[in-house]
Amino acid sequence: MDPGAARRLEAKVLNTPASAASRKLLAALAPAALAVLTACSGSTSESVSTAVQDTSSAVATARIALRQDLDGKLTRAATATTLDDALKEAQTSRDAVLKLSPAGQEDRDTQKQALEVLDQCAAGFATARASLASDTGGPSLSDGDEALADAQDALDDLSQKVGSK
Amino acid sequence: MKRLLGVALGILTAIGGFVDIGDLVTNAVVGSRFGLSMVWVVGVGVVGICLFANMSGRVAAASGRATFEVIRERLGARAGLANLSASFLINLMTVTAEIGGVALALQLASSVNYLLWIPVAAVAVWLVIWRVRFSIMENVTGLLGLTLVVFAVALFLLKPDWGSLAGQLAPAVPEHETFWTYSYYAIALFGAAMTPYEVFFFSSGAVEEGWSVKDLVQSRVNVLVGFPLGGLLSVAIAGCAAVVLLPSGIAVTSLSQVILPVAEGAGKLGLAFVLVGVVAATFGAALETTLSSGYTLAQYFGWSWGKFRRPAEAARFHLAMIVCLLVGLAVLATGVDPVLVTEYSVVFSAIALPLTYLPVLIVANDPQYMGEHVNGRAVNVLGMVYLVIILVASLAAIPLMIVTGAGS
Numbered sequence: 001m002d003p004g005a006a007r008r009l010e011a012k013v014l015n016t017p018a019s020a021a022s023r024k025l026l027a028a029l030a031p032a033a034l035a036v037l038t039a040c041s042g043s044t045s046e047s048v049s050t051a052v053q054d055t056s057s058a059v060a061t062a063r064i065a066l067r068q069d070l071d072g073k074l075t076r077a078a079t080a081t082t083l084d085d086a087l088k089e090a091q092t093s094r095d096a097v098l099k100l101s102p103a104g105q106e107d108r109d110t111q112k113q114a115l116e117v118l119d120q121c122a123a124g125f126a127t128a129r130a131s132l133a134s135d136t137g138g139p140s141l142s143d144g145d146e147a148l149a150d151a152q153d154a155l156d157d158l159s160q161k162v163g164s165k
Numbered sequence: 166m167k168r169l170l171g172v173a174l175g176i177l178t179a180i181g182g183f184v185d186i187g188d189l190v191t192n193a194v195v196g197s198r199f200g201l202s203m204v205w206v207v208g209v210g211v212v213g214i215c216l217f218a219n220m221s222g223r224v225a226a227a228s229g230r231a232t233f234e235v236i237r238e239r240l241g242a243r244a245g246l247a248n249l250s251a252s253f254l255i256n257l258m259t260v261t262a263e264i265g266g267v268a269l270a271l272q273l274a275s276s277v278n279y280l281l282w283i284p285v286a287a288v289a290v291w292l293v294i295w296r297v298r299f300s301i302m303e304n305v306t307g308l309l310g311l312t313l314v315v316f317a318v319a320l321f322l323l324k325p326d327w328g329s330l331a332g333q334l335a336p337a338v339p340e341h342e343t344f345w346t347y348s349y350y351a352i353a354l355f356g357a358a359m360t361p362y363e364v365f366f367f368s369s370g371a372v373e374e375g376w377s378v379k380d381l382v383q384s385r386v387n388v389l390v391g392f393p394l395g396g397l398l399s400v401a402i403a404g405c406a407a408v409v410l411l412p413s414g415i416a417v418t419s420l421s422q423v424i425l426p427v428a429e430g431a432g433k434l435g436l437a438f439v440l441v442g443v444v445a446a447t448f449g450a451a452l453e454t455t456l457s458s459g460y461t462l463a464q465y466f467g468w469s470w471g472k473f474r475r476p477a478e479a480a481r482f483h484l485a486m487i488v489c490l491l492v493g494l495a496v497l498a499t500g501v502d503p504v505l506v507t508e509y510s511v512v513f514s515a516i517a518l519p520l521t522y523l524p525v526l527i528v529a530n531d532p533q534y535m536g537e538h539v540n541g542r543a544v545n546v547l548g549m550v551y552l553v554i555i556l557v558a559s560l561a562a563i564p565l566m567i568v569t570g571a572g573s
Binding site: 050053054056057060061064065068072073074075076077078080081082085086088089 | 272273274275276409413414415416418419421422424425428429432433436440573
């Protein structure tokens with residue numbers, strides 16, 4: 001293409017005012033795009049709520065596995081794998097909360113509370129895994145279940161608090 | 166008597182071979198989140214796969230050639246390439262998911278990390294494809310996969326409130342879910358039931374076993390009896406999840422959660438059965454998808470193919486499968502969650518469905534290949550209805566994936 005023609009075309013494009021129709025289209029699309037972006041990003045409470053829900057699911061899974069192990073329904077290998085998978089799920093949720101960028105003081109408080117509860121869950125998982133590993137001296141399977149039950153209660157409390165905001 | 170045994174074996178293999186990692190995971194996810202409100206989707210998917218697998222088997226038996234080979238010749242290189250691209254990429258994702266599934270099941274049995282099992286699983290798949298006869302390979306994995314019936318047994322042993330379970334059968338969006346997530350998972354479940362590899366494997370397998378028009382009745386019985394019974398297995402998986410996991414607020418994200426209801430209902434014996442079943446189902450599907458990858462590539466490019474030939478006589482076919490296994494291995498070695506790969510593979514299956522099934526419908530109506538065995542009017546009407554369903558599912562899949570954050 002002739003360089004002069006290219007420059008003329010560029011100038012024409014840059015200098016052409018948007019037509020009324022395209023301005024209307026842009027005006028309509030901008031709020032829609034904003035709405036989509038807002039919906040995609042979500043608020044701190046929503047993100048915390050999702051993390052709490054996912055962790056709650058992981059804790060419930062771990063508790064079922066421990067109970068089944070206690071009842072002699074699950075092998076040690078299957079219980080250990082289930083606990084590892086549940087812990088991974090809880091860790092993912094914790095990472096998601098940790099990476100949030102709270103906008104105000106209230107959101108910062110929510111994030112802090114959520115991280116405390118999620119850390120309690122991680123401690124519960126640690127006790128549960130230790131109970132599987134130790135035959136003598138360490139925590140028992142019941143201790144592991146108790147630690148996870150406490151974590152579940154804390155998650156329920158947090159869920160209510162976040163839900164009421 | 167021998168023929169009757171052959172039919173029975175074919176049906177049992179079809180039941181055992183129906184479920185793969187996609188069915189296992191998607192049905193458990195759906196059961197744990199939506200109860201039994203999506204059983205209708207399994208029904209729609211099973212009728213669809215019966216329709217097109219039967220059509221595909223008929224094409225192979227009547228023409229003596231695999232469906233993909235005929236599609237390439239009948240519709241030309243360009244349409245064949247579109248079909249190849251869609252089905253091959255989905256196949257590759259499914260191979261990856263199935264090998265990951267085998268490794269996850271072996272981890273559950275041994276507590277050895279699944280990443281260490283992945284190369285073992287891939288080498289085992291390659292060895293079986295290289296050395297074992299087609300019929301033995303298909304029958305052994307299919308029959309071992311039948312142990313997944315333990316899901317149905319466990320469902321009875323769990324003694325659920327059958328009335329309340331039956332009440333969930335009506336299509337309805339649960340209170341805590343949205344219409345969009347419901348639609349997204351409906352498409353995933355549909356894609357899991359109708360994965361494209363099944364049709365290509367079925368027709369290429371017919372050529373491997375040397376089917377002719379005389380075998381059409383057996384093929385029809387295998388599909389029309391075996392697949393719906395396999396569909397009932399899928400419903401049992403969802404039912405177990407709905408009874409044990411849903412009330413506890415557990416949304417399935419891992420294979421270890423899928424087996425918990427069986428252990429709850431049937432104890433360690435049930436656990437042993439389900440682990441054998443999961444390994445057999447995923448391993449069998451890994452064989453099928455790897456072979457399907459080789460079949461589609463070889464049939465498109467006109468290479469010599471088939472397990473009925475010695476590997477030296479179909480070198481490019483075998484090399485293509487080795488490359489596919491290595492690609493799957495490389496993807497899994499990155500540490501990507503095999504369950505996540507599975508979830509995406511079933512949705513992408515749904516997206517690719519029109520490119521797979523439209524050519525099958527066209528070829529099955531061509532008297533030049535089919536002779537007197539062309540589709541009847543009723544089959545064509547049903548085929549057209551399914552094409553519309555497939556098209557809608559295919560178009561809606563990606564927007565729904567974006568809107569729902571992949572169903573989260």
